[in-house]
Amino acid sequence: QSVLTQPPSVSGAPGQRVTISCTGSSSNIGAGYDVHWYQQLPGTAPKLLIYGNSNRPSGVPDRFSGSKSGTSASLAITGLQAEDEADYYCQSYDSSLSGSNVVFGGGTKLTVL
Amino acid sequence: EVQLLESGGGLVQPGGSLRLSCAASGFTFSSYAMSWVRQAPGKGLEWVSAISGSGGSTYYADSVKGRFTISRDNSKNTLYLQMNSLRAEDTAVYYCAKTVIVVVITADHWYFDLWGRGTLVTVSS
Numbered sequence: 001q002s003v004l005t006q007p008p009s010v011s012g013a014p015g016q017r018v019t020i021s022c023t024g025s026s027s028n029i030g031a032g033y034d035v036h037w038y039q040q041l042p043g044t045a046p047k048l049l050i051y052g053n054s055n056r057p058s059g060v061p062d063r064f065s066g067s068k069s070g071t072s073a074s075l076a077i078t079g080l081q082a083e084d085e086a087d088y089y090c091q092s093y094d095s096s097l098s099g100s101n102v103v104f105g106g107g108t109k110l111t112v113l
Numbered sequence: 114e115v116q117l118l119e120s121g122g123g124l125v126q127p128g129g130s131l132r133l134s135c136a137a138s139g140f141t142f143s144s145y146a147m148s149w150v151r152q153a154p155g156k157g158l159e160w161v162s163a164i165s166g167s168g169g170s171t172y173y174a175d176s177v178k179g180r181f182t183i184s185r186d187n188s189k190n191t192l193y194l195q196m197n198s199l200r201a202e203d204t205a206v207y208y209c210a211k212t213v214i215v216v217v218i219t220a221d222h223w224y225f226d227l228w229g230r231g232t233l234v235t236v237s238s
Contacts, residue, residue, distance in 0.1 A: 002157065034215075036224040038158070045208055045228040046150075046158065052215075057226065089158055093223050101172065102148075102160035102223050 003028060004090050004105035011111040012080045020075045020108045022090030028103060030071035033093040037066055037075045040087040040107075049088070050075060077110070085112045115139030115227060117209050122232030129199050129236070135192040135209030135229055143167070143187040146212040148225060149194050151205035151234075159205075162194065163212055163223075177203075199236045206231040 005023040012018040022035060029035055037050040048057050050066035053073065065076045073092075077084055090105040121133040135147070148163040162183040163172040171183050182195040192209050210225035 032220045034220075034222040034224070038225075045230050046225075047228065048224065048226045051213070051224050051226070052222065091158075091224065093221060095220075102163070104158045104160065107157040 002106040003094055003103040004092060006088075006090060006105035006108045008106070009109045009111065011113055012077075013113045014080055014082065016080045017076060017078045018080060018110065019077075020088050020090075020110070022073045022075070022105050024071050024073075024092060024103075026071060027096035028071075028092045028094040029068065029073060031095055033095075035066065035068050035073035036091045037064075038089045038091065040089065041083075042086065046089065080112055082112050085110055117211065117227060117229035119207065119209050119229045119232040122207065122234045124235045124237065125199055126238050127200060127236055130195070130197045131199065131234060133194040133196070133207055133209075133232060133234070135194075137190045137192065137209075137211070140211070140227075142185075142190040146214050147185060147192045148210045148212045149183065149192075150208045150210050150225065150228075151203075152208070152231075153202075153205040156205075161207070164192070196234070199234075201236050204234060204236045206233050 034052045038046040039049045040046045053068040054066045063079045067074050087107045089107045094103045118136045125131050146165050149161040164183045168185050180198045184193045208231045209229045211227035215222040
């Protein structure tokens with residue numbers, strides 16, 4: 001059971017917009033900790049997609065955007081492309097745990113129809 | 114080129130030990146915290162451990178505290194993870210990750226901006 005909750009899967013047709021939610025609590029996202037997003041293409045290592053809730057590293061297309069409100073965050077992908085098919089993970093920090101301060105969501109598999 | 118390259122994975126029996134290494138290049142290694150993050154087969158990501166740039170501070174997930182030890186050699190640009198008393202549930206791909214820690218008054222913000230390809234650790238008899 002992950003500290004951050006994501007839907008197991010989402011899907012969309014090419015060109016469409018999809019969103020992936022990440023729900024936390026008052027000890028992590030709701031406490032003001034930033035949310036970060038990673039993309040993991042099949043058989044590869046994760047890659048930083050969004051940091052600090054809504055910032056894109058150099059090289060990440062502006063089709064990817066992030067937002068945060070209250071105890072939740074969202075990743076939006078517009079103009080869906082076949083190469084976006086991957087697993088997506090949110091990550092934050094938690095102040096209630098004794099040692100496992102860095103927390104991830106369980107991951108969301110994006111299928112491009 | 115900025116990159117991280119893990120090594121040292123393999124098959125080990127329950128109760129055994131293994132040491133992972135991560136060679137860094139292309140950035141000032143000693144200026145950054147580093148972490149290990151693992152992913153069990155078919156599962157999600159789990160943060161394991163982190164170490165400050167100087168090596169003076171270390172952090173562990175509860176699941177590995179007392180069994181794993183993180184360390185670094187800044188003269189060799191290399192990160193290590195010593196894993197003892199290994200269990201079947203430690204089976205995973207282990208990634209090293211360059212860790213950005215933003216310290217503000219209200220909260221610390223951690224994220225991972227560079228990942229290695231990973232090394233597979235299998236704990237089985």
